[in-house]
Amino acid sequence: MTDQSDPVPGGTTRPLIRKWRGEVAGPCHRHFLPPGEPPGAWPDRPDLRVEVAVVGAGLSGLTAAYHLRDREVVVLEAGTQPGGVCLADEYAGIPYPAGSAYSYYPWNGAWAAWYRDLGLPVEAAVVEPPASALYYRGQWFPDCYSARGVRQLPFGAAVREGLLRLAEDLAAWEEEWDPLGEDFSHPELDRRSLADYLERERGLPPVATAFFAPYCVSCLGALPHQVSAWAGVSFLMSEFSEASRIMAFPEGNARLVRALTAALPRQPLVGRVVVGLTCTRDRVRLLARAAEGETLLVEAQAVILAGGKFAMHHLLPPESGWGAEDFEHFRYSSYVVAALLGPLNIQAPGYENWMMGEEAFSDFILSPRGSPPQARKAMILYAPQPFPGGRPQLLQQPEAEQATRLLRAVARHFPEAAAGVEEVRLYRFGHAQVVPYPGFLTRLRQEGRPRPVQGRLILAHSDLAGLPCVEAAILEGQKAARRAREVLASGEKG
Numbered sequence: 001m002t003d004q005s006d007p008v009p010g011g012t013t014r015p016l017i018r019k020w021r022g023e024v025a026g027p028c029h030r031h032f033l034p035p036g037e038p039p040g041a042w043p044d045r046p047d048l049r050v051e052v053a054v055v056g057a058g059l060s061g062l063t064a065a066y067h068l069r070d071r072e073v074v075v076l077e078a079g080t081q082p083g084g085v086c087l088a089d090e091y092a093g094i095p096y097p098a099g100s101a102y103s104y105y106p107w108n109g110a111w112a113a114w115y116r117d118l119g120l121p122v123e124a125a126v127v128e129p130p131a132s133a134l135y136y137r138g139q140w141f142p143d144c145y146s147a148r149g150v151r152q153l154p155f156g157a158a159v160r161e162g163l164l165r166l167a168e169d170l171a172a173w174e175e176e177w178d179p180l181g182e183d184f185s186h187p188e189l190d191r192r193s194l195a196d197y198l199e200r201e202r203g204l205p206p207v208a209t210a211f212f213a214p215y216c217v218s219c220l221g222a223l224p225h226q227v228s229a230w231a232g233v234s235f236l237m238s239e240f241s242e243a244s245r246i247m248a249f250p251e252g253n254a255r256l257v258r259a260l261t262a263a264l265p266r267q268p269l270v271g272r273v274v275v276g277l278t279c280t281r282d283r284v285r286l287l288a289r290a291a292e293g294e295t296l297l298v299e300a301q302a303v304i305l306a307g308g309k310f311a312m313h314h315l316l317p318p319e320s321g322w323g324a325e326d327f328e329h330f331r332y333s334s335y336v337v338a339a340l341l342g343p344l345n346i347q348a349p350g351y352e353n354w355m356m357g358e359e360a361f362s363d364f365i366l367s368p369r370g371s372p373p374q375a376r377k378a379m380i381l382y383a384p385q386p387f388p389g390g391r392p393q394l395l396q397q398p399e400a401e402q403a404t405r406l407l408r409a410v411a412r413h414f415p416e417a418a419a420g421v422e423e424v425r426l427y428r429f430g431h432a433q434v435v436p437y438p439g440f441l442t443r444l445r446q447e448g449r450p451r452p453v454q455g456r457l458i459l460a461h462s463d464l465a466g467l468p469c470v471e472a473a474i475l476e477g478q479k480a481a482r483r484a485r486e487v488l489a490s491g492e493k494g
């Protein structure tokens with residue numbers, strides 16, 4: 001993607017502030033939010049008949065389509081390009097992630113084979129250490145999520161020892177605990193918040209909770225007292241792991257999207273908001289609308305709903321077998337990603353650089369990593385919005401206001417970098433990712449997640465795993481493809 005968005009009207013010439021990009025809320029809201037447009041007339045005859053229709057071209061929907069590429073499949077996407085929150089952009093020939101950035105290097109044979117089959121050069125994408133660095137009170141602390149890095153942190157000796165013991169326990173748990181597997185080990189951790197676990201169970205002081213705060217808001221969408229200890233611990237296990245490493249392509253996880261779409265026999269139809277769904281015993285019909293108002297009626301034997309449940313529940317007719325109560329406990333965070341562009345005089349030790357005590361943004365990466373101080377580069381700021389309630393504020397916030405807030409924050413810590421910013425590009429995600437608040441995973445995993453198949457309708461999306469990460473999206477996409485095959489097979493037998 002190259003940026004062609006207009007500058008904000010009336011803005012100053014330096015830095016140039018571009019209009020919001022990212023999630024295009026308008027078309028979806030127009031159809032789904034009250035009073036909402038009625039879905040429009042349903043044509044009598046389908047424009048397209050397929051075996052499987054996929055709603056949503058995020059990683060989960062694309063993965064499902066990829067695993068069904070020997071069947072007749074169409075993917076319908078509301079946005080103007082595939083990828084969902086895996087968005088990329090480019091500046092002066094430098095690719096950078098404008099959304100989801102990194103994933104874990106495939107640690108077992110099945111994952112490695114999956115990436116290899118997609119032709120992704122994962123070896124070349126392994127991030128050179130230190131993967132993470134902490135910025136606190138004007139100083140850098142590299143490799144902050146490792147036993148070695150913890151020993152250097154500017155906290156009292158007792159805090160460092162407490163963190164080291166936590167790191168040891170995380171390493172031991174990692175041997176037996178697969179957070180994305182079916183087993184739900186240590187369910188008691190889901191009944192409390194991460195802050196409660198750190199402070200009451202492990203006796204760590206609030207500064208230790210504050211140390212994890214930027215990580216929590218960025219990766220889990222909310223603060224340590226708002227996310228479940230189970231989710232926090234299962235994410236931190238990977239960060240502290242001696243065994244696992246992260247990988248990142250220059251344009252982030254948009255590279256996965258490109259590989260998946262390239263492997264599909266039929267390209268996703270973008271700019272199509274699915275606004276209506278009907279299902280009978282032997283088929284499903286989807287009504288999609290484009291921005292200009294023209295409609296597309298798709299008939300399928302099975303439909304995979306790979307959008308977030310906040311959107312998909314609008315589509316479900318009473319005869320689908322799912323009710324509003326199945327999805328009411330899903331909560332989502334909201335997010336701004338900002339690219340500050342120019343000859344920025346800044347260097348940072350980590351791939352991911354965490355800002356402790358800074359409210360305006362939680363972390364940043366520099367693209368390209370390790371480039372000389374005055375070279376043109378992109379400083380990508382991750383700025384999760386307050387949870388709950390950040391989304392309405394985000395949707396109303398003018399670009400100049402958001403850009404000014406972030407530039408001021410950068411100038412407080414890195415004045416030389418802020419002085420070099422020539423252009424600011426802002427990307428917003430109104431429903432960025434599902435938030436694993438205390439009790440949510442128990443509800444999904446022990447008390448019964450919404451049944452993933454109802455007749456010919458199949459659920460996908462990372463929110464079904466309750467954990468917002470690339471691997472969850474891929475696994476949910478794979479499961480949805482298997483379920484679609486079962487639905488097709490039962491139709492073929494009948």
Ligand SMILES: Cc1cc2nc3c(=O)[nH]c(=O)nc-3n(C[C@H](O)[C@H](O)[C@H](O)COP(=O)(O)OP(=O)(O)OC[C@H]3O[C@@H](n4cnc5c(N)ncnc54)[C@H](O)[C@@H]3O)c2cc1C
Pocket residue numbers: 028055056057058059060061076077078079082083084085086098099100101102103253272273274275306307308311312335337429432433461462463467468469470471473
């Ligand atoms: C800013 C940000 C940074 C992140 N960074 C990382 C990271 O570094 N590493 C990591 O592991 N995870 C990261 N994540 C999380 C991870 O990328 C996501 O969990 C994953 O990509 C989500 O994929 P998905 O398919 O489940 O959902 P989505 O990406 O939400 O895709 C759903 C798609 O459905 C479409 N859709 C919705 N409704 C309709 C409709 N009615 N009709 C047609 N289409 C519709 C949407 O437009 C969207 O494209 C990040 C998330 C965000 C927001």
